[in-house]
Amino acid sequence: MSGKVKSRSAANADSMAGSVTCNERILRDCHQLYTEAESGLISVAQSVGVSLLPPRKKITVMLMGNHSAGKSSFINWYIEEHIQRTGVAIETQGFTFVTSGRKRESLTGNATLHLYPHFKPLQEFKGVSEYLSTEISTSRQKRFSLVTFVDTPGLVDGDMKYPFDVDQALLWLGELCDLVLVFFDPMGQALCKRTLNIVENLNETQGDKLRFFLSKADEAGAESDRQRVMMQIVQELCKRPGLNKCGFDMPTIYVPNPNKVPLNSDTV
Numbered sequence: 001m002s003g004k005v006k007s008r009s010a011a012n013a014d015s016m017a018g019s020v021t022c023n024e025r026i027l028r029d030c031h032q033l034y035t036e037a038e039s040g041l042i043s044v045a046q047s048v049g050v051s052l053l054p055p056r057k058k059i060t061v062m063l064m065g066n067h068s069a070g071k072s073s074f075i076n077w078y079i080e081e082h083i084q085r086t087g088v089a090i091e092t093q094g095f096t097f098v099t100s101g102r103k104r105e106s107l108t109g110n111a112t113l114h115l116y117p118h119f120k121p122l123q124e125f126k127g128v129s130e131y132l133s134t135e136i137s138t139s140r141q142k143r144f145s146l147v148t149f150v151d152t153p154g155l156v157d158g159d160m161k162y163p164f165d166v167d168q169a170l171l172w173l174g175e176l177c178d179l180v181l182v183f184f185d186p187m188g189q190a191l192c193k194r195t196l197n198i199v200e201n202l203n204e205t206q207g208d209k210l211r212f213f214l215s216k217a218d219e220a221g222a223e224s225d226r227q228r229v230m231m232q233i234v235q236e237l238c239k240r241p242g243l244n245k246c247g248f249d250m251p252t253i254y255v256p257n258p259n260k261v262p263l264n265s266d267t268v
Helices: 013-017 022-035 041-047 071-079 109-115 117-124 166-176 193-209 223-238
Strands: 059-065 095-100 105-107 132-137 147-151 179-184 210-214
Touching: 022 041, 059 071, 059 166, 059 193, 071 095, 071 147, 071 179, 105 109, 109 117, 109 132, 117 166, 166 193, 179 193, 193 210, 193 223, 210 223
Parallel strands: 059 147, 059 179, 095 132, 179 210
Antiparallel strands: 095 147, 105 132
16 A cells, blocks of 8 residues: 555635635636636637636626616625725716726726737727726625626616717627616606617617616605606506516615615714
């Protein structure tokens, strides 16, 4: 019997060390199936003249809605870091990828496309590449290590001009992302026609990805007011043939603000 001891690494060594979660490891292993130098699927595909991209290591979630609907605030709350500017004005004028990493960094358009090769066709949309950016955060809150958020420009009707074709860019991103969260603001902008048109077009081919939320629910007044606002939004959505379906679900959400004076307070 040999006296040599064969060392074996634990199957969940990364998880035991606390550096990589089980879900992260699964996504990473799927990625490695494509990228292994000799036997990976990319190498096999190249041998038969087919070009492949490896699957993304994280779930990509796009947030869309009218301006000041709370998209950036939701991202800040989720990662527990003030990484995106928020306000009543249109703060997000381009597309911002928010992801986790080992150090805090901000990347511009070309670097963003290099980091996300799946999104390189975005540069074919005139003017979009100048309005692309990436914010890398070290946050490990919730499931952020598994998610890449795509914060999108706030949508408005009227004479507002965007530096690129925002409708087509959103439709293209909606097809590529894994999940699309649509935020409706109860404070007068919920029925933005541009938002409804894009949602209707996305629903034709990507309906299973769409999730609707009534954001800023704490600003909608009493419960009866919230119900009235939700009914108005749902009725407007259901006027669109593709969105008129049974079991329509639209949860209400809001980001708690401890500095905000309660509505029933006697303080003026």
